[in-house]
Amino acid sequence: MGRLLLHRLGGLAVTLLLSSMAIFGSLYLAPGSPEDVLFGSRAPSAAARAAVARELHLDRPLPVRYWDWLTGVLHGDLGRSMVTGQPVTSRLGHGLGVTLALVALSMILVLLFGLGLGTAAALRPGAVDAATNALTSVSVTVPPFVASTLLISVFAVRLDWFPASGIGTGAGGEIRGLLLPACALAITNCAFLARVTRNALREQLEREHVQTALVRGLPRWVVLRDHVFRNALPPILTAVSLLTSGTFATTLVVETAFAVPGIGQLTITSVAQKDFPVVQAVSLLLVAAFVICNALSDLGHALIDPRLRTAGRTT
């Protein structure tokens, strides 16, 4: 377990390093240079342009600039926003908290309804299964930006239960403001997880050892807990981890739709403003979220059963 943990942490570091290179490189290779952002629509003289480039260290070769940036990041200095002049860390700080709360709230909904619906469908063949199947078939096709529009028009505009844009203050207001965006993020994921759960449970329920466990006189709930759910857990865990990391990426759309001041919205505005240091930082954060989710899922697999390699793997 300790070795696995070290292995995963090493992998995390390498992935972040490689993706930081890719992000740093691609942003500077992309058309539109950083100093143009500062000048805006003005046409600066060559001397002024060179002075700004020197000020931003843009006259140095790319590897040197990358190294400077990397050592800064390792010391907790992500640079300054080129638009507002604030340190990037302080711009990220608040947004990160909001986005983490949004993703957590959304995943709680996904776990609650996805696992619930999937379990109900698996254990009750017939009407319940068919109804769940119909529901998930429809909702799996509702992308978050469509869901956002629908939810805003119904619950915020017509019913006025929730704010249509922005979030309130205090814990209560924040949760109230995040509930609609969380739902928008959760709808597709719920349906996906419900399907994965249903199929994983069905596969286990059809196993001979499960069918005959009742013949051995074991109570039904023991059979479900120890033989069905336990063996169905690996694919479900994999799905949850993939959905969680995917949700981080989808916050870009949903936070913009609901004007939630999180990382997603910050990414969109920074990209539009070509605020390079901020874009670099948020891209790196998204990569980190992906890698951390995967690492947690692998650790979870190892916790469920260190020697379980064949049963229930979705790969």
Added chain:
Amino acid sequence: MSVDAVSVSGLSKTFRVPDGKGGHIRHMAVDQVTFAVEAGGSLGIVGESGSGKTTIARMLVGLERASGGSMTVLGRDRSTPTRRAVERNRRARELQIVFQDPYTSLDPSQSARAAVDEVLRHHAKLTAGQRPTRTAALMEQVGLTERQADARPRDLSGGQRQRVAIARALAAEPRVLILDEAVSALDVSIQAQIVNLLADIRAATGMAYLLISHDLAVVRQLCDAVLVLRRGKVVEQGSCGQVLDAPVEDYTRRLRAAVPVPGWRPGS
């Protein structure tokens, strides 16, 4: 005279199967089967694939609902499957089953010891302190070493897995054991070991066996009586020696002739 271990009378099972033209036809998998296994006795059910042998076993353990007829085990009726936990638990202590495929009949995440312990927890009136002793005794009875007892099914061979399945069935201390092709999936030398093990267990416990097999040699070794099944119907029934050595029915003769014997050449 004591009650029969298993008594089956007029047992039938009809399946609805698609007829290929959009409709359904009724297929009689088991047709008016009547037999009895006396207390401590052993009956072999033989027949080709699809003759309804396994369907009978599945109805007896309650995995399948009988379409007609009655079944009793140790004199208690079990013609319909039960949903009540107490009754299911009681039935499990009367009759247990060992299936053909030890690869699918064991939970892949459960060691042999855990599988046996789980059954003991729900059946035997043993304290948590006494259970390990009983588990160890069962492991020894079926010939599994300490190391094998802690291994997962995927680290065990087919024969070892079947020993686990047998130990798990014995843990409930049933009075009747159904062996549904329990040695058919094993290679010949392992088959002989398991057949010997089953003979020893029967001698030690006085358990009644209902052996389902297409292998006449195994039936001859383990059973006193035999019943020949063809397309769901009983063709011939009697003591092992009588039916297998001097079959009256043509079908039984053909079953017997289909067994390869020393000197047998394909196509001869």
